[in-house]
Amino acid sequence: MSDLVRHGGAPFRWAGVPVLAYKEEGTHFRDVTRQVLFEPSGTGAGALDVQLRYFEVAPGGHTTLERHAHEHLVVVLRGPARCLVGERLHDLEVNDVVHVPADTWHQFRTGDEGPLGFLCLVRAERDRPRRPTPEELRALREEPALAAFIRV
């Protein structure tokens, strides 16, 4: 990967960066694309052992409701949108910064306004996401606002 990944061609597209499916398979998300903007290349003590992705969620779409041991650091580039982190719902605007702690339920959703686009940073080596069991989903849905927000 070059030291410069140039934005352009179209809004929120980058030269030489393919627009990928959000995940390989599944029906637990909707209208989400993924572009990988940085992967580790260094090996020294100061090397960044992270992957930086840009995700875009089309109007009416949503990411997977999931949790995992690895953290997310998110910066919103296109909005507005909404997200769930733990048991809290947040309205999101451009340049808001969201931290998803380890083992915390989260989901990003758009309304009809336009796409949600966000940078998402993760450790390069990380565990696989886990979706809620029927029992966990029932517990989340005990809160009416969460029940209305969640898509599975």
Add this chain to the structure above:
Amino acid sequence: MSDLVRHGGAPFRWAGVPVLAYKEEGTHFRDVTRQVLFEPSGTGAGALDVQLRYFEVAPGGHTTLERHAHEHLVVVLRGPARCLVGERLHDLEVNDVVHVPADTWHQFRTGDEGPLGFLCLVRAERDRPRRPTPEELRALREEPALAAFIRV
């Protein structure tokens, strides 16, 4: 630090995030501010051991010409501007992504168009930057384009 750092109040300012001096002291930079948007809070294997800063360089300003063992991952939020990475000069636009490898000279500069604003990711534990010796500066300036760009 909360799980949501909300942008607002003014453009490229965040609620509860102080606007700091770029560095504690020195005359080797000009008109640069720093806002820290994320610091490590987790401790598990999936924790993000990084700090995310937003730097803003006013028109006519520049960051320090320096290098260090830790890498930088930069995303431009306000532009245009220019930067030096190694021995290459790059024009920068909004949403361009710049990787500064370990031990690589780098400097960011603005013209008169407007401020340069960029996210900069680093490892939380990192070495101190090092400025060029007179000898190293002489070597960099052997290339006329670099000689014209560099500010010290």
